[in-house]
Amino acid sequence: MKFEAVTIKDIAKALGLSTSTVSRALRDSYEISPETKKLVLEYAQNINYRPNPIALSLKEKRSRSIGIIVCEIANSFFSQIINGIESIAYDKGYNVIIAQSHESYEREVINVQYLASRSIDGLLVSVSSETKDLEHLKNLHERGLPIVFFDRIVDEMTTHKVIVDNFKGAYDATEHLIKSGYKYIANLAGSEYLSITKERLNGYSQALADHGRAFDPHYIQHCLHGGMVYEEVEKALDDLFKLEHKPDAILGCADKLTTNCLRYFKKKNIKVPDDIALVGFSNLDLTDLLSPSLTVVRQPAFEMGQLSTELLIQQIESKRPVKDFERRILPPQLFTRESTGL
């Protein structure tokens, strides 16, 4: 089934004009007489003419669409980011094509190829937790495709980057635990490859140091898939609970890590906060409804999406090659609730 649209040619034929005149009239060119304009505009309106964006794209060598690569859209943090992205993109006449890596490097590479082949004008990327090698992105970047990294950024490429102050988020959360009297604070961390993991680890360590606490690497457990797989969280927690001094508080460094931590506690009948305290990075809407309600570090996801998109579109539409790349850092927010109250 095809669905045939009205073209400029149809209008030209109907009105006995040339296609260029119609085109110019539609674009309100100064060269066209008011009468002709009126005629064309009214007729176009009437038959509900819509310019064919594909023809325009071919002509202008731009598709007015931008690609997004995230690990999972079914993750509040990322779906909120996408909301932010869309709010700006649609405003500026771009549409977005979303691809998910599901935390797989291989799928990320495939998706990048796919998006590139769909002739996108720019790319918004948050890398997968498996990603070490960046050739797939570097290649496109060198050929001139504007790329903006958000949240999970990479050092090796010079582009705009938008992140949350992960150091501060982890620092504040850890400090809050220390001040609440917890002694053995474990860090349930994400993939070691990710920028956010390192930043959060640094914030955690610094908070410990600033409060005269010893830093013990045994209290750090990495989960390669960022908690997507329950078993990796279970393994990590099992190991933590084997320590001589069991942790009395846990800092969950990602949404899934935090919720799967809760799932583990429930399964093992460990009570929060009586047996152990929990604070987690989370953008779920539901954390206040859990019981105990969860202390969380919340990230300005929507704003992050908006800002990244503004930077990307600015670069796409810039006449001259962009030289000065920005690194924007947004503030996270700590919400103190019952899960960290002794």
Added chain:
Amino acid sequence: MKFEAVTIKDIAKALGLSTSTVSRALRDSYEISPETKKLVLEYAQNINYRPNPIALSLKEKRSRSIGIIVCEIANSFFSQIINGIESIAYDKGYNVIIAQSHESYEREVINVQYLASRSIDGLLVSVSSETKDLEHLKNLHERGLPIVFFDRIVDEMTTHKVIVDNFKGAYDATEHLIKSGYKYIANLAGSEYLSITKERLNGYSQALADHGRAFDPHYIQHCLHGGMVYEEVEKALDDLFKLEHKPDAILGCADKLTTNCLRYFKKKNIKVPDDIALVGFSNLDLTDLLSPSLTVVRQPAFEMGQLSTELLIQQIESKRPVKDFERRILPPQLFTRESTGL
């Protein structure tokens, strides 16, 4: 910044062939000699040639992209559906363009126009809770655009439709409440315009009837925005609690209705299930972690997305106009947990 791709012309020039020969070689046409083919293919491989999909779209009058309209992607149910949609679409070489109505009729209309103007090949729609008038969709449909409705469907249009057995979902949940001994079962329902609301209401009523319970419309409260706005849920519950016999159980007919119900209970210090039981339609991953854990009706969202997309693409690629439209009904599943245990 533009990012110039290799074209057939470049290959032709480099190899001293005509563009048509190159084109044919790339498509493995029988007319081309093995040597030429090999030459072209290898060269293309080398310089990483990718056909320009926009040029193809213009030529073939199809964009290989499908539009999706949902109310919110930051809603587990819909993000799971989108995952299902993508899994099929990408497999078959289509990309998806997602638009959100945020439950606003006006935005839905704008989005539909927008998607249509981006020359999509087909449309997957779940209407907003405000949508009564369907002209925006009928119009496109009559002009031949394949449309598949999922979840929130409409009667007035003859298309493929994929839904969950909402009647059964609500029936089972209500019956479970009755069998658990609850007497005054209220129904916190979504927008009256939505098919799912009516279907769930019917299931609820039938369960009451089958168990000899009187049906009292006072125990039904509609929320136009399906719980997106906390205040509407608050108002609905306030009214329910003013009844002579306060409800001792609530059936939440959508994710947000259910979670905002919990938020209300928390605020008013109403204990579940001691003061009141709660069962809700929900696809959140977290409902088992709430305490009490939540009894839910879970819908096969991913499968729904997959099935809808299969039907849509089948119709798009069908040579002859599709006459026989299917109405597929997927089974929901009741998970009994603590929130309905007396």
Added chain:
DNA sequence: TTGAAAGCGCTAACAT
């Protein structure tokens, strides 16, 4: 077996 040319819908340089 290969090439030349037209055309998809649109814009813009170049006539008139």
Added chain:
DNA sequence: ATGTTAGCGCTTTCAA
């Protein structure tokens, strides 16, 4: 003020 024409990248007659 309006028309003619070429061209964006590709496929596909038609011609050689």
